[in-house]
Amino acid sequence: MSETRRQGDWPRTTDAEFGPPQAGDYRAAPEDFVVEEVLGFAPEGHGEHLWLWIEKRGLTTLDAVRHLARACQVSPRAVGYSGMKDRIAVTRQWLSVQLPGQPAPDDLVVRLAACGVRVLEQARHPRKLKRGVHRANRFTLRITGAAVNAQLEARWAWLCHHGVPNLFGPQRFGPEGRNLARARALLARGWRKRDDKEGMLLSAARSYLFNEQLAMRLDDGSWQRLLTGDVAILDGSASQFVVEALDGELAERAERLDLHPSGVLWGVGNSLAEGEAVRYEQALSERHATLCQGLERAGVRVARRALRMRLDQPRLEVSADVARLDFHLPRGGFATAVLRELLDHPTLTSFAERTAPGHEPG
Structure with a gap:
């Protein structure tokens, strides 16, 4: 080196x-960077842990954990999550909260919505959600600028073939x-x-x-x-x-x-x-x-x-000067590692200069 x-x-x-x-550019708005956790299994429907499938914007995973703990009046240690997800993005993931022998607060969904956490689904499970148990993350990204050209499709095809x-x-x-x-x-x-x-x-x-x-x-x-x-x-x-x-x-x-x-x-x-x-x-x-x-x-x-x-289920759509990428990565994989091969942006290369928040995988 x-x-x-x-x-x-x-x-x-x-x-x-x-x-x-x-x-x-790749993150002009949160909607340009969508991350969805692929758990690989479903909650069993019973147990002392309430699992919540949530959508958030402008929050880190740890922010969402604190909001859930506060809403249920429990310690943050009683809340589980599998992976850390982005702040500047639209992200969907599972959280769990331990509520032994007690129901969730009646206004839980409303209270979380007021904090920027939207509850999409709820289910019970016998165990706490542990770090790193999900299988993958699905990304839907929108990029713009001069990088959206004929060469972009060739670069994308190369990555799909070689990894x-x-x-x-x-x-x-x-x-x-x-x-x-x-x-x-x-x-x-x-x-x-x-x-x-x-x-x-x-x-x-x-x-x-x-x-x-x-x-x-x-x-x-x-x-x-x-x-x-x-x-x-x-x-x-x-x-x-x-x-x-x-x-x-x-x-x-x-x-x-x-x-x-x-x-x-x-x-x-x-x-x-x-x-x-x-x-x-x-x-x-x-x-x-x-x-x-x-x-x-x-x-x-x-x-x-x-x-x-490996890029799993990859798809690229190009229209005028806008490209939409859709792909799955294994847990722990960074979408920014994919993007840095496709476009030049100061947040994707060296951190010797000022960097902005990016994908934190989970």
């Missing part, structure tokens, strides 16, 4: 084929990268939970290291193919295995997006990578020793994340 690259200015894979994209680099979006690191700067300082002196109660700074550090590793593999062209010693992840699942010997079948499965190479989410424990794939992790530990060592001292457990994500 180039040592002169600006912080957070990770490469685009489509530039080699098409050159840099032209400028465009999208699974980068964490710049919003993960805060405006101007301030979350990452705070993480560096905290990890250098020793992480303490009281200084990072939600683990946001730990997440920023791990996300940055992952993006750095993915950038190395974008630079050398190996981000979409398996290497000996890679930990392969089966598309659409958490199943993974070490590629001890690369053969034609595994290479073909990677080419058709059935298998993806993965990168490390840094922490304590064995990353599982071997052989040729280990050199990227060694480079991380050398270039970012403070972050790596700080995460290990904090006791974060090592994990894996696919380097690539």
Whole structure:
């Protein structure tokens, strides 16, 4: 990876084929960015937890959690959610609230509506909604500007065929990268939970290291193919295995997006990578020793994340200078990682400059 690259200015894979994209806009209004959680199962219809299918605008998921807790007169800890969703967007997702042996307040729907949370459906379930249990997110996005041209369709087709680099979006690191700067300082002196109660700074550090590793593999062209010693992840699942010997079948499965190479989410424990794939992790530990060592001292457990994500059920409609994109991403995938391959916008490239809020996946 180039040592002169600006912080957070990770490469685009489509530039080699098409050159840099032209400028465009993607969030002129909340309705231009619609996110809908795909849970993958339905509440059972009974139990002490009330599950609510909500729609919100201008609110974070944690804002909606606080409003629901206040309306039901419970602690926010009694409220569950699966993923964090955007603030500047129209988003639909499930929340749960524990109400053992008691009904919901009669005016719950009205009270939430007054806070900007619209209840679309309600159902009971025996268990609290846990983080990361949903299957995917569906995005419906509207983009405008010079980027909406004939080349946009070619870029889109390329991504549908080859997949999208699974980068964490710049919003993960805060405006101007301030979350990452705070993480560096905290990890250098020793992480303490009281200084990072939600683990946001730990997440920023791990996300940055992952993006750095993915950038190395974008630079050398190996981000979409398996290497000996890679930990392969089966598309659409958490199943993974070490590629001890690369053969034609595994290479073909990677080419058709059935298998993806993965990168490390840094922490304590064995990353599982071997052989040729280990050199990227060694480079991380050398270039970012403070972050790596700080995460290990904090006791974060090592994990894996696919380097690539597949666009599921993709659709593109272009009319005049407006394009509408419709696609599903696995949970944890950033729509901004897709958009940065299609248009040039200051919030999609480097966080060395001022950034605006973007997609926070769930």
